[in-house]
Amino acid sequence: MTAVMQGVRVLEVAEHTFVPAASALLADWGADVVKIEHVERGDAMRALGSTGVATIPSDVHVLLEHSNRGKRSLGLDLTSPEGLDILYKLAAQSDVFLTNKLPGVRTKLKIDLEEIRAANPDIIYVRGTGQGERGPDADKGAYDSLAFWSRAGVAAGTMQPEHGHVPVPPGPAFGDSLGAMTIAGGIMGALYHRERTGETSVVDVSLLGTGLWAIGAGIALSMQLNFPWSPPPLDAVRANPLADNYRTKDGRWVALCCLQAGKYWPPLCEALGRPELATDPRFADHSTLMANSGAAAEILREVFASHTVDECRGMLADFVGQWTVVQDTLEAVADPQTVANGYIQDCENAAGAPFRLVAAPVQYNEQPAAPKRCPEFNEHGDDILAGLGLDWDAVVDLKVRGIVA
Structure with a gap:
């Protein structure tokens, strides 16, 4: 597989799945991704024990692996001046800054566009949000089951009134994963634009916008015909019996x-x-x-x-x-076409426990990208700090004061 993102450095301040899964894809394709985690608890996904439908086994946290494979981890206190100084130094070395923090949180933490661009004027600044960067709900959080599935019309587009309930998404992080691919594509376009013109970009992707795009053909017809999109009744006679x-x-x-x-x-x-x-x-x-x-x-x-x-x-x-x-x-995993194209890849976590993940859906030169494992919390902290020129005594002092994990 051609590592098309090799040499690209990504700095991530994000949690859960939607935005982290985007940089996981970039890591699959060769990017160096530094994941900044809460200095004490790490990414909130590390403590997630259940999807609400299934309990996550304790030996391998596959949902965490799905969205954080191939990254380096640093636990950092962004509420401290010293922690922010480290973040800005990392930003100065990075091509992309990626976050899912809400506007009010970004302002409070001093990681908004102006602060990050002050550290690196050429950096591509990427925001993943629930409902978009503008509008009355811009500063409200959301999950994919809300903004992507319910609010964008996707749930209603699959709802059968005969069943008397709202269908749930078909799997955990369904909209998150589609949104992550959208973010990854947006980042690659911004990198290409910067390479050609020297101009940097701000990239915005929301779960709402991704959901609207996913059902966009139905919305186009709905607007044209002026009625809400919904599936046909269960007893409806299809116009084409060979499409059923x-x-x-x-x-x-x-x-x-x-x-x-x-x-x-x-x-x-x-x-x-x-x-x-x-x-x-x-x-x-x-x-x-x-x-x-x-x-x-x-x-x-x-x-x-x-x-x-x-x-x-x-x-x-x-x-x-x-x-x-x-x-x-x-059955989809065992499908001969899935196997032949390498759409499922074997992995091992930090403890050596085997598991499997879906590969990135884009392949280069006819080879699937083999995902690396998710980092343990702060696994690469010392190496990342050393890369900033901090000696061991300075790192120990930061640890003692709780600035880094």
Whole structure:
């Protein structure tokens, strides 16, 4: 894998997942990331014991690893003048400053744009926020389940009124991880712009903005048609029977997405062992198939319901149309395409305990980026301070006074 970010230095003052996962991606691609953590407790994620759905095992904190792999850690008291002086010296050596602190906190800590740019006029200043840098809620915190999922319309876009509840995100840090990729891309664009023009940039990414973009096509139609976007009712008849989900005999699901229904109807009928349906007058061409979509869908429901999911896999193996089995997360990990492309990577934590992580979704030169492990709290503190020219006596004095961990 080409380390496209090699030589880029990132200074992070952030916690949880949304913003830290962005610099984790940059670290995967070769950047040197220094993570500044609270001098006593470290990143708040280190103490997270449960997602609300599942308890995090004690041997490997995979959520922490997901968003902090490949970094160096320094515990630093940013409320002290000496701690701030160390931060500014690190900023002077960095290409990117990355934070998710709210505007009021940034002002209080003296790490806002003006202070960081005073230490390094050429630094790219990056802010990850819940609802954006401007507006009445700019100084309010948020999580991805709120700003990305609920506020941006994503939850409503997946909500079935028949179920009588608001669906939860499909996994922990769902919007955070998408937002992190957005931040990483924004940073790379800012670096490229600085390289070409010499001009530095301020980069802003919010969970709300990322959520709006994620459902942006639906929002565009919603605005044009002037009604809120929502999924079709569960009993709705699809206009295209080859763009629907079908339940199998063993309670699994097969998803079809053949947008050119007339083209793919004959080979689907052949694959499913019902070739006579291809010449049925009701389904003879695209227009008649669309006109009789309800009848076609009912036949497909009966066919799929008479076979197990493995039998369906076999029947559809050579089908030229677009389809997949609806897989759970463990099946997705074992998917032959996942394996062949290296989308899951083996890792070890600081104690040598093995675990696996999803690789960065962007590959360079046909090689996945192998993620390194998350640092232990303040693991690299002494080395980072030595890199600033501090001798051991000065470091010990800072430790005794609680300025560094």
